[in-house]
Amino acid sequence: xxxxxxxxxxxxxxxxxxxxxxxxxxxxxxxxxxxxxxxxxxxxxxxxxxxxxxxxxxxxxxxxxxxxxxxxxxxxxxxxxxxxxxxxxxxxxxxxxxxxxxxxxxxxxxxxxxxxxxxxxxxxxxxxxxxxxxxxxxxxxxxxxxxxxxxxxxxxxxxxxxxxxxxxxxxxx
Numbered sequence: 001x002x003x004x005x006x007x008x009x010x011x012x013x014x015x016x017x018x019x020x021x022x023x024x025x026x027x028x029x030x031x032x033x034x035x036x037x038x039x040x041x042x043x044x045x046x047x048x049x050x051x052x053x054x055x056x057x058x059x060x061x062x063x064x065x066x067x068x069x070x071x072x073x074x075x076x077x078x079x080x081x082x083x084x085x086x087x088x089x090x091x092x093x094x095x096x097x098x099x100x101x102x103x104x105x106x107x108x109x110x111x112x113x114x115x116x117x118x119x120x121x122x123x124x125x126x127x128x129x130x131x132x133x134x135x136x137x138x139x140x141x142x143x144x145x146x147x148x149x150x151x152x153x154x155x156x157x158x159x160x161x162x163x164x165x166x167x168x169x170x171x172x173x
Contacts, residue, residue, distance in 0.1 A: 029141060029150035029166050038063070038142045039130040043120035046103035051095060051120040057146055060170040061093040062158070064139040065128055067101055068109045072155035073137040077113050082159035084117040092167060095120060099128045099136065143170045 042052045053061075064080060066073035077096070084094040094117040098106055106119060122128055131140065134153060141150035149170055156163065 027152070027154070027156055028163060029152050029156075032148045032151055035143070035147040035149065038140065038146050038148050039127070041097070041120075041122075041127045041130070043097065043122060043127065045118055045120050046106050049118070051118045053142070053146065056093045056142070057144075058172070059091045059093055059144050060149075060167055061095065061142040062087075062139060062167065063131075063142060064094075064096040064137060065099055065122075065131070065133050066096050066137045067099045068105055069101075070136045074109070074113070076137060076155045076158065077109075077115060079156070079158040079160075081113075081115045081117070083164060084115075086159065086164065087167070088117075090168065091171060094118075097122050097127060100125050141167055141170065144172050 038053055040053045042050060044050055062080075062083070064076075066077070068074065080094060080096060087094060096115070096117065096119045098119055098121050100123065101121065102123065103121065106121065110119070131138075132148075132151075137153075137155060139152040139156065139158075140148050141152075143149040150166060158164075
């Protein structure tokens, strides 16, 4: 338990530094040139549904890592919801993996900021440690072959048309 608290505290410091140094305006995604395979995961949502990376094979997937204690994470959640509303009919997945918090904590957040995309829980912080996450929020865009294609560290406006066009560019023709 102590290592999880230490990890969360360290992640908070990193995200605060990144967020404070970031300017306003729309930021784009960083292309990942090595296209390494996204680490597999098998997690449960607060309502008990299983979510696995392999469930999304064959379509792009936005994977957001977040926590309720993280102000930029909370701030970007409505734009992720709006992006999901635009993308769900286009064969593009969206999930937000909560790092280290339980179902009750997540429910308290979603009661105030409703979302309809899956929010699996990484209760033991094993998934966040397997992915190249350096702070919260961190979001990856996984291509249809399960490879890491884009990275966003810090808050984004996920419903920005230019940003969504990059994601849409990963769909198979």
